Amino acid sequence: MNLMRRYVRVIDGMNRWIGRVVMYGIFVMMGILLWSSISKTFFLPSLWTLEMAQFAMVAYYILGGPYSIQMGSNVRMDLLYGEWSNRRKAWTDALTVLFLIFYLAVLIYGGWDSLSYSLQYGERSPTAWRPYLWPIKTIMLVGLVLMLLQAVAELCKDILRIRGEDIPREVI
Template identity: 35%
Template sequence: MLSTIFNRALDKLIEYMGVIGYLLILYCMVFGVTDVFLRYVLNSASQWIGATIQAAMVLIACVGGSYALKHGSFIKLDLFYDNFSARTKAICDVLTSSLTFAFLGVLIWEGTASAIMSIKFNEVTPTAVPVPIYPIKSAIPLAAFIVLLIVIKQFIEDIKTIIKKPQ
């Protein structure tokens, strides 16, 4: 019961993250074109658009990574993997998951340390219009933790697939 509630909540959170990613992509497109128009047509460069687009792209990577992982949208080398049985795929996924856990652990650990320092020093961009950086740096370990939850969920499913008796 509790795991079902957790799975539904995680799935809903990831779908919301997908919507956020979609909106951030629209933001980047609209303001990227606006910046080019201002710079080359009106000869009046923006002081803040470039910095906010860079921040938006970091956030797109954060929310898009979890969304893509949940929907199986990452590019894989399926030359051999695609022909494996479900059980063999699960075994391969469990064997390689240690690398994923290690990467996410370092990303969460170091990302949290970086975010804490950024918050402590109220870090902003070194531009004419100072844009806060600490919210972006705080989003990185948070997004990595959400990806970790997805990976743990998939890891458990892979273990179930491995120990399930073939029919």
């Protein structure tokens, strides 16, 4: 149990820090899109702005996912769940997080294959800008691994709750 608590503490701390840093990525996207508007209005349109904004959005979304899981920001059907005891909620969460872990493992498997292909063949985007795709695929794979680690941490929290420990649902 001490190992579980330590794992939860390390993963929660790491994903909290990454999530807090990544949340400022919205300003990066805003800057890119602002430059896109300015360049289209006053200069020649930039070829890279739309795709770069898409890449920034992917990084923002994927790297912010583990923090979102940690904070309990996921959508729940609260019709019955809200009235249940903490122990019953923990059992339900422990069961459903297993599906999430399986799903993330499948995504990581496919993401690894896609990244390997991209690195091996120097895959590029088919747009006029033609950036290499391995950097964004690497970010996506790292984000999926972080989400998997956070999902396992959530499973550990649920197991500790089932055993009667008082673990807060979200860390603020």
